[in-house]
Amino acid sequence: MNGVTTEPSNSALDSDPADATPHAEVAEGNSTPSAIPEIAIPLSIIPSASLDASLGRWEAFRRDITPVLSEIIKPHWLSLLVPFLLILVYTYVSVREEWFYLGSPVLFQAFVPVLALWIAWRRRMEVVRQYYELAFVFAEDSPKRRGKIWLIPLAALTMLAGCLLEIRAFTVIGFILTIIGGIYYLFGPFIVRSLWHPLTFLVTMIPLPTTTLLKVANIFQKGVSFLTNFVFQQFDKSAELREMPGRNVIHLSSHDIVMTTGLSGVTIAIPVVILTIWYALVRRFNVLLSLALVAIGFTLAILVTILRLILFGVLTVENPHPWLVEVLNWGMIGLCFFGMTRAAAIMTARRTIVEEQPVEATAEADLEAILRGDVDMNDLLEGTTSSSEKSAEKDAGGR
């Protein structure tokens, strides 16, 4: 594997198929690589540094990302990247008013692409492996390796409709379809399937209708007001919940607390739930465990919201500054997320240790074996024998 990650691959757009084979140097002396057709995913994307325990996390990441960045500045990738970045910027600019305002409960949606990208980065090993397997078995223009273009015009139409009608949900749906359609068209259905976790997670960036958000915020306001008031009544008998049109007020003997959207907990609970889903996807938790974690995260969000209101009650803070509320909200989101991850660690302690590491190591070894030509691709695809096992057997035989 050494050397593979540091060798920049040739452009896949080059007309000469021999030059276009990015791993030609690595494959020198082996017969198998010549059967692998030209590829679009750079071989250098295969992580190795991240598996090197002697490197720090940042150092490993830096070493893994460098060849990827050097690959995507090549003309064929740039020709996609430039218009895609324009579309990305357009999407953010058009949805800015729905995401970026003080007390926005959906600010996290702006970061969803980054979170999805992180899931994809974590899956890069499997994606590359899948790509090479397909490249080995199927011809370059096989429907297994290339998709139809129809998703791209559909995405374009959706985005244009979103622009024309000023319906932001359409714009974001179009943006997501552009990503899915692009991957599908370039790499086919199997790669899309192997990336279904990050691609599905992108759905959480679709803006919700304002009326729905208001309804949710209203439910939170009522629910949290009721619970907080119940707690206050245990200490202050004069505590009273006053329901007013559009807001609730907790009347205390010393002062009133006006339940704004920022204080209602909606701005904490929604991001915490989404972050929990993201965490579950990153860690590949099963549905049951994921739901349990969502419930834990949600409960924590409600608890910290009530605790904050109690703190405001004790400190007689009547109308906290919106910026203070915003900063506190993000602190509490971090707190809830931390609590949820601790809960996840307790619940999955054994599996995390036993299962996760070998998966990546096996895949890594499999790929390395393929490239070295030490393993029969057919055996690998049939799944009868792990290539790493075979490789180990071969090494043992050689000795």
Next chain:
Amino acid sequence: MQTTYFRTLSIFLSITAALLLFMSFRLSQRGKWMPENLPVEIGSWYASDMPLSKYTLDQLGNPPAEGRRYTNLFSERVDVQVIATSSYDAYLEPLILFAGYGYNLTAEKNMDFLGKPGKVRANILQSSRDGWRLIVYQWVQFEDGTVVPPDSVRKISDIFQRSKLGANAILSGKQSCIVRVSTQIHPADTNGLQSRRNIEEVGKALYESLRKQGNAAAQKPETIVGPVVSEEGLETGGQDVAFLNSPTVTEMPEKQRRNLLPLATGNTWEFFSLVNYTTEKSNDRLVVLGPRTEADITGIQVDVLREGKKWRREFYSQKGETTYLVAMQDETSPLMRLHPPVPMWKEPVTEGDTVRWIGEFRIKTVQMGEQVLPAEGYSRISGVETVKTAAGEFKVYRVDTVIVANNGGKELRFPVVRWLAPNVGFVRRGLVDKGRAAFSDLTRFDVQ
């Protein structure tokens, strides 16, 4: 092979990005035109600021907007809103056009009261609380003077209307604003004719003012892409479509449009009067005493006797085809002379005729001596009605007259409504008697 895939995808993405940028740029250019100077005075109408409420502006996406209330000497009001079309939300119609906001939409029609520039949309709304009606004219005015009825956006999520508006903004790129003019229809205003005259008088002046402020560069004729509003379904009107139907003017033979007030000496009219609606009743008698000169005025004196006692007197004059009010006096006040005399109508009369007067109000008292107050008057033939009284049924012209004098900043208002039948004269009178509404109906008359 790879080249083809990358190139194809790149072309698709580039076209999409380019279209998005172009469309969003064109859409961002909407609402750049907001006329700043709405007329302060339109004929006898005076404007006062009436900004849109914060709630309304929030609903409309906070576009630049102006609101005015035009009030005339009869205290009739015409409300005007001019809203920049900076977003689709700006097209959202006033809440009163929605069900559940206290009004029912009872008629809707596209009207061409502006003529060549284009049609406007007219709505009649009836209050579910008191039954009063409201008439609303709406149009989208482009800076080159073109006018189209606004899209009927009654839901934010009206995708069909949004796409039409968006396509128009992107392809045409012309600046525009939404104009809404509305007024209440008085229950006594048959078929809302006077209200329509009011709204159209203000509306036309407003249109002209906006047109003049339009960008001179946009004066060149440019076709608006596609009809902005479909007229389907509008022409059917609604239950109150009579309020919007033509003709505005009731045509009568010329003979029946003359001699509205026969003032031969000795002519008498007897009335049964109600003051303050029902609380006070009286019998009044109007007698033409003939030409008289008093102080610096000369006119035909008409005395009003209440229960046989002298109560009021009025001086009229008729020069050529015009009838003037020269002076008036009631039992408690000195003679109020109008200089020059106030023209009330010119024969042959036509429904909708208006006369404006600016002059002086002269009063002479022992304590104060001669007082001269600046004054303004307005008289109009506001409708042709059929009035049934104890003396019979008459086809009459309703003549609204108001005189307002300015006494050191304090307004003295003298509104009078006269229902006059040709060759008969007074059939009904309505006036303000010591601050209370008083109506008199004809019971008997003797006219030469």
